[in-house]
Amino acid sequence: MSQPINITKVANSKILEVDFDNIPFGKVFSDHMFVADYIDGHWIDPRIVPFGPFLIHPANLALHYGQSIFEGMKASKQLDGTPVFVRPLMHLERLNHSAVRMCMPEVPEDLFMNALNKLVNLDQDWIPTKEGSALYIRPFMFATGEFIGVQASNTYRLVIFTGPVGPYYNKPVRLLTEEHYVRAAVGGVGEAKTSGNYAASLLPAKIARDKGFDQVLWLDAVDFKYIQEVGTMNIFFVIGDKIITPATDGAILKGITRDSIIELLKENGYQVEERRISIDEVVEAYNNGTLKEAFGTGTAAWIAHVSEIQYKDKLMTLPPVEDRLIGPLAYNLLRNLRLGVTPDPFGWVVPVKTELVEA
Numbered sequence: 167m168s169q170p171i172n173i174t175k176v177a178n179s180k181i182l183e184v185d186f187d188n189i190p191f192g193k194v195f196s197d198h199m200f201v202a203d204y205i206d207g208h209w210i211d212p213r214i215v216p217f218g219p220f221l222i223h224p225a226n227l228a229l230h231y232g233q234s235i236f237e238g239m240k241a242s243k244q245l246d247g248t249p250v251f252v253r254p255l256m257h258l259e260r261l262n263h264s265a266v267r268m269c270m271p272e273v274p275e276d277l278f279m280n281a282l283n284k285l286v287n288l289d290q291d292w293i294p295t296k297e298g299s300a301l302y303i304r305p306f307m308f309a310t311g312e313f314i315g316v317q318a319s320n321t322y323r324l325v326i327f328t329g330p331v332g333p334y335y336n337k338p339v340r341l342l343t344e345e346h347y348v349r350a351a352v353g354g355v356g357e358a359k360t361s362g363n364y365a366a367s368l369l370p371a372k373i374a375r376d377k378g379f380d381q382v383l384w385l386d387a388v389d390f391k392y393i394q395e396v397g398t399m400n401i402f403f404v405i406g407d408k409i410i411t412p413a414t415d416g417a418i419l420k421g422i423t424r425d426s427i428i429e430l431l432k433e434n435g436y437q438v439e440e441r442r443i444s445i446d447e448v449v450e451a452y453n454n455g456t457l458k459e460a461f462g463t464g465t466a467a468w469i470a471h472v473s474e475i476q477y478k479d480k481l482m483t484l485p486p487v488e489d490r491l492i493g494p495l496a497y498n499l500l501r502n503l504r505l506g507v508t509p510d511p512f513g514w515v516v517p518v519k520t521e522l523v524e525a
């Protein structure tokens with residue numbers, strides 16, 4: 167039995183201030199947010215309140231020792247106007263996986279789904295309708311304990327807020343293979359969507375940008391040889407007639423878009439090899455002319471085509487996107503599923519429950 171969610175609505179919506187034809191990514195927030203607190207072993211006081219700041223104690227454990235995890239997902243409207251989530255339970259599963267690794271409490275399914283449905287239903291006018299745009303949803307959890315000393319907090323806060331995002335400008339990305347810094351090692355926290363991973367990536371990302379690249383291509387922490395992923399995306403290569411993506415080995419974030427693309431390609435008769443792939447294999451394929459495509463997958467962009475990869479002093483330039491088959495196909499398969507253009511054989515597309523919100 168799910169707990170009732172107490173709802174306090176905003177006095178005045180801010181929606182009229184938003185130019186839906188021109189939404190800057192990550193800067194526009196919808197009217198409401200969901201909040202629940204974990205105290206004495208229970209999630210209590212689930213509530214939807216006007217979006218706004220929290221008071222934080224200076225000894226807050228999340229600020230000092232990093233018990234903080236998040237998810238990123240989207241709600242969008244289908245061609246007939248139905249608002250839908252895609253694979254919300256897989257996002258919850260990953261949130262809970264991150265929680266366990268960071269010694270934080272798990273979130274029950276009924277609490278999570280009830281919160282998502284109520285929040286997105288209440289702010290459904292914030293879901294943009296323009297093709298490629300969506301309502302970005304950011305569930306996150308952080309420690310609220312107040313104590314100076316490294317220990318797991320006894321109390322936590324779960325928050326979900328949302329914000330409209332415009333069509334992601336699919337400009338192909340240039341990658342710099344990182345040879346000095348690592349993102350994650352097996353046994354570490356690379357599989358968790360936890361804030362410290364992203365703080366750790368900022369310096370190498372800045373160095374790459376200063377050299378004219380968009381993102382870092384990460385190699386494994388032991389041999390500096392096997393490809394892991396890119397920024398906040400998983401990576402795929404098309405070599406000859408093979409589609410290859412690194413197997414998730416414990417150090418790679420298990421992308422839900424990655425999983426969806428693998429399944430969708432399989433459904434359409436393509437095989438995807440999930441295995442170790444070294445940067446040397448990619449260079450060799452480039453040298454013998456069989457490296458046809460590379461693309462990243464993630465909730466923000468869905469598919470980001472890779473135009474160039476730098477490794478040591480070698481710059482590999484990939485064929486133009488117009489000449490590619492798999493990346494554009496993967497994008498369209500996911501797009502058609504989301505929009506309801508093609509039926510969903512997987513049960514991934516979940517309509518937002520739009521029953522009337524109690525006052």
Ligand SMILES: *Cc1c(COP(=O)(O)O)cnc(C)c1O
Nearest residue numbers: 398399400419421422423464465
């Ligand atoms: C979130 C994320 C991804 C992509 O995951 P999706 O579920 O597809 O959005 C890939 N790598 C990292 C490091 C991430 O944080």
